[in-house]
Amino acid sequence: YWRKMLGGRSDLSSVKLNVDGMTCYVVGVMPPSFDYPTETEIWATPNGEPPSTSRTAHNFSAIARIREGFTVEQAQADVSLIGKQLRLTYGESTDAVDFTLIPLQKFLTRNVRQGLWLLLGSVGLLLLVACANFSNLLVGQLLSRQREFTLRVALGASRLRLTRQILIENLVLTLPGAILGVILATFAVRLLLVLDKGNLPRLNTISVDGRILLFACGLGVLIAVALSFLPGLRSRHDLHIDLKSGARGQTVGGRGARLRGAMVIGQIGLTLVLLTGAGLLARSFLNVMAVKPGFETGGSVVMTLSLPTTITVEEDEKIRQFYVQLLDHIGQLPGVDAVGGINGLPLQGRSQNGQFLINDDPSQKGYAVYRIASSGYFPAMKIPLVRGRLFDASDKANGQHVAVINQTLAQRYWPNGDWVGKRIQFGNMDQDKRLMEIVGVVGDVRDSSLERDAEPMLYGYSLQRPQWWQVARLSIVVHSQTKPETLIPSLRTTVTGLRSDVPMSFAPLNEVVSASFDARRFTLTLFGGFGVVALLITIIGLYGMLAYSVTERTREMGIRMALGAQRANVLGLVIKQGLKLAAVGVVIGLLGAWGLTRLMASLLFGVTATDSVTLLAVVATLGLVTLIACYVPARRATKVDPLVALREE
Structure with a gap:
């Protein structure tokens, strides 16, 4: 950023940046090697506004370097003591019972560590398969x-x-x-x-x-x-x-044949291990994709806006008016069925939760994901209304604040269905202490991940809650009968017509949801690719060994056919040789797969590590490719002319 935007200037004393509506002075430049969090270009101090200052909202991770001479255990004891002191000092206004120290490397790789080890193991298996195949070819060439x-x-x-x-x-x-x-x-x-x-x-x-x-x-x-x-x-x-x-x-003898056969067996076993892992990951991926997220993606476009975080009352009102006008203008575009905004789309991995208080029972507290949405958000996302009503024109900005909750929150805190008219306070998140009255219940949405059950969620009304809380990550969902490539230019024109200084981006909603599969898709692609490459190498190795064996046994084949053996007998002899090797390799591979799949249990979803369907499919695939690899050299063996074979000897 220093080179691209500031020209690499050495005098930074007069450089000021506008970051989310705040004026920030540049005080230093980090080296190019420093990249944490990833792809960050500007680091700024917190603005000191809620929910940053809330003691019940979880928004920060502290990074500390342990002083020389101290251990992690000693540091953990110190921070645990701090947690207890905070609890004693602030009582019920904080839930900071304890803090946990995690090594930074472990924290960075917490979601991918096991996957990385498995990928490393799969690379090792593929390397062994390739080495065995190459060695087999060299052994055949040398022994000949x-x-x-x-x-x-x-x-x-x-x-x-x-x-x-x-x-x-x-x-x-x-x-x-x-x-x-x-x-x-x-x-x-x-x-x-x-x-x-x-x-x-x-x-x-x-x-x-x-x-x-x-x-x-x-x-x-x-x-x-x-x-x-x-x-x-x-x-x-x-x-x-x-x-x-x-x-x-007779050039090689039994020892050479056994050596090459053992290498082929090893290749088949290792390939089965890789294919089993890839098969389980593929089934898990399909299971995840089959999970219903609680909303529909077809026909919807997401427009993400980046507005400065407003602080003053005047700026807050300007943002509110812009928001109302924008949704109204978009709703009038040809082909638009519904339009709504929210401060955080589902499946983006950015769930913000906090503590809420129930007005008629102050002793009862709960946690929920907090979202701010407009009245059209639920129709645009096709999130069903279960009971009550959604936000409507009767909900005024200066009137009684209202909220919509999801089924999980309703069932957890009001299992008898007596949530109607209940008032809760969620001011620790946006610092607005006014009570919100629950007016409706909508269907559950999987917010953080498709692999996790729906969490308790509360939606505040966008026209009533403070605007600064929404604008940093404002997403507009537009459901339309028009194709995205046709709709997007109209959306861009609508935004710039109201405010020309707003950065924006567009994407079909199904692509936004698909991006949540990227990590699982990446692992599956690599694991599956390794499995396919290993399978191809194994086919080549098995074919090469059998082809060489047929050439080596030409005299034997000629004698057999001269003594009356049918071509089908010779064909079966060669295929039987290949299937024997495959059978032994499959048994060894199943034992290896039994160990591997238990290591990757945390990566699976909706399928067990010993899934019989996957194992049978992998074994059947290996059996089929073994037959194909065996058939060509076996067919060649049936074309041996007995007289020519005997004359050559």
């Missing part, structure tokens, strides 16, 4: 040259020289592959930034640097070194036997 290596040893080549040659050949494959992977990773990081949309803390600081390159190259060297010893180990066997078994179909 076993007769060559044995012959060279017989002619006097040392095993060290042989191993060195294989190491160089392997490095020629692994190191360029590692470098290519790092290059692709730079593009993958950019893709992550697009997919994340601000859900992961400090993701914008991630970059591919020398450490990543070193890790990738180190892994490539490790694989190359490990596989370089294989021919040397094989050449320690009896040279006479190895040379005699140089015919096709």
